[in-house]
Amino acid sequence: MNVKRPATEHTFTSHDGQVIFYRNWAATTQQPADRVIVLLHRGHEHSGRIEHIVNELKMDDTAFFAWDVRGCGRTEGPRGYAPSFMTWVQDLDVFVQHINNQHAVPVENIVVIAQSVGAVIAATWVHDYAPKIKALILASPAFSVDLIVPGAKQGIALYQKFFGEFFVKSYVKGKQLTHDPERVKSYHTDPLVALPIASNVLLDLYAVSDRIISDAGAIITPTQILISGADAVVRDKPQHQFFDGLSSVIKEKHVLNGFFHDTLGEFDRKIPFALIRKFINKVESDATKIDLLNADKKGYTYNEYQKLLKPKASSFWNEISFSLTRTSMSLIGKRASKGVKIGVETGFDSGSSLDYVYLNKAQGLGFYKAIGLGKLIDRGYLDSIGWQGIRIRKQNLEKLIGKYIAVLHDKNIEVRIMDIASGHGRYILDAIVPHREKVSSVLLRDYSDINVKAGSEMIAERELTDFAEFKNADAFYEEGIASVNPKPSIAVVSGVYELFSDNHLLKASLSGLNKAIVTGGYLIYTNQPWHPQVELIARTLNNHQGKGRWVMRRRTQAEMDQLVANAGFEKIEQLQDQWGIFTVSVARKL
Incomplete structure (x- = not known):
């Protein structure tokens, strides 16, 4: 009994x-x-x-x-x-x-x-x-x-x-x-x-x-x-x-x-x-552990990525559907919707596109604006599930950045923030402004001159030039990140790792971040472990690097967390949207 x-x-x-x-x-x-x-x-x-x-x-x-x-x-x-x-x-x-x-x-x-x-x-x-x-x-x-x-x-x-x-x-x-x-x-x-x-x-x-x-x-x-x-x-x-x-x-x-x-x-x-x-x-x-550090060369999402790189869609009907989408974007979308126009001209994954998505204000163009259809088309574009997820990601970033500013402030650790690929910087500046009195310095970085110019103007508009600056820099140059001075106590990486399949790039970037962040500091990073439209995006949208297609290799959360852990960080918290598309995580420097 x-x-x-x-x-x-x-x-x-x-x-x-x-x-x-x-x-x-x-x-x-x-x-x-x-x-x-x-x-x-x-x-x-x-x-x-x-x-x-x-x-x-x-x-x-x-x-x-x-x-x-x-x-x-x-x-x-x-x-x-x-x-x-x-x-x-x-x-x-x-x-x-x-x-x-x-x-x-x-x-x-x-x-x-x-x-x-x-x-x-x-x-x-x-x-x-x-x-x-x-x-x-x-x-x-x-x-x-x-x-x-x-x-x-x-x-x-x-x-x-x-x-x-x-x-x-x-x-x-x-x-x-x-x-x-x-x-x-x-x-x-x-x-x-x-x-x-x-x-x-x-x-x-x-x-x-x-x-x-x-x-x-x-x-x-x-x-x-x-x-x-x-x-x-x-x-x-x-x-x-x-x-x-x-x-x-x-x-x-x-x-x-x-x-x-x-x-x-x-x-x-x-x-x-x-x-x-x-x-x-x-x-x-059985002590067997699955190593995902080289998941960019073999395995589950690698196989998916290889299929997306092929010129033909996964099915005949998908090929027809994606062809119609491309045609409609070319004939109507870029002429009617400001968001689609920005995406076509700068890449749908560009900082300019994301900043427009963050603003979330539908705007029509030309003839379509005059008849009221442009704004409607733009609203449909902005309300796609991926862009809704992006805006929730921004909210989660702001929530976690604010939380860990307070944590460091309570520990009497100077709050110095660095973002290594800021785009226009809207999300990071929106997160910092409510906690301005607790922050000693903010360094925004991006590889794009367009983004640096737009971000610098945003800093000036918000009257933050006394403690915030924007520099042109490479998010994957290890020594360039490691040599930042003064060293940050919070480093942010949002939306950039998701754009590159190669884990070698991430390993270099994360290693630089570990060297840069002070003892007791935090890394806040994003990931896109799943997306319901990953093939639609690969077949219909162009990327920020030119005329190429926006083909993403998803990193599972397990893979992303292993890369972060391998660089010397311990994950302590995560937030995500209700669809499981975008995650925002916090890791402590070990």
């Missing part, structure tokens, strides 16, 4: 001030193992309903943590609600940071075991944030919930569009979850089980799942997937697709015949528990 392990109860405050409840079960052996398990419960449920895992997994040398996701259990707030699915993902990142900081648990020691919706949260977090956890174990991930009624998802989306967010009540009964009669009964009698889920979160779940499945190759974390063979709640095809796409060297998939959706709460749950223990032991006995 299993002895129930006592839990202590705690809370942590997430990124937006939400207080989230969690439980902690300490190891019961005198010599705890170098591992900690974080449990994520199913949708609608809470950490109390997975306490049996702590007691039945028979890993007494291991400490456990489990939260009540916002909208569930003892975490306050409307039942089943979150501002977005990605809010839950960011909550998980903050939760793990909290465990690391408050309970002295190295992230490298953490194993995440997650079920259903919790498994999608965990998979998305590992994909987007690339944490260096020991292993990821997913039980019946809810990548595709079967809503039974044909067209239900489309109906929910349509209703939400016209009438706003609402709640969808789960149809699932306890007997559809497990063969265990006690768990069936408790599911219906537990007052903390909340059946509603917000429509926006449900729709986000589908969209995020599609993204993660299609880009599973970005994940290198050792991963085990447990699939319930008789699951009537979620479809299993996406689970197999996700597993097949993983780049993890160590990965396992097990189909548990006859199991219902509550895989780890099933009557015969000793079977998956044995598989989990065996997998964890396997991971801990």
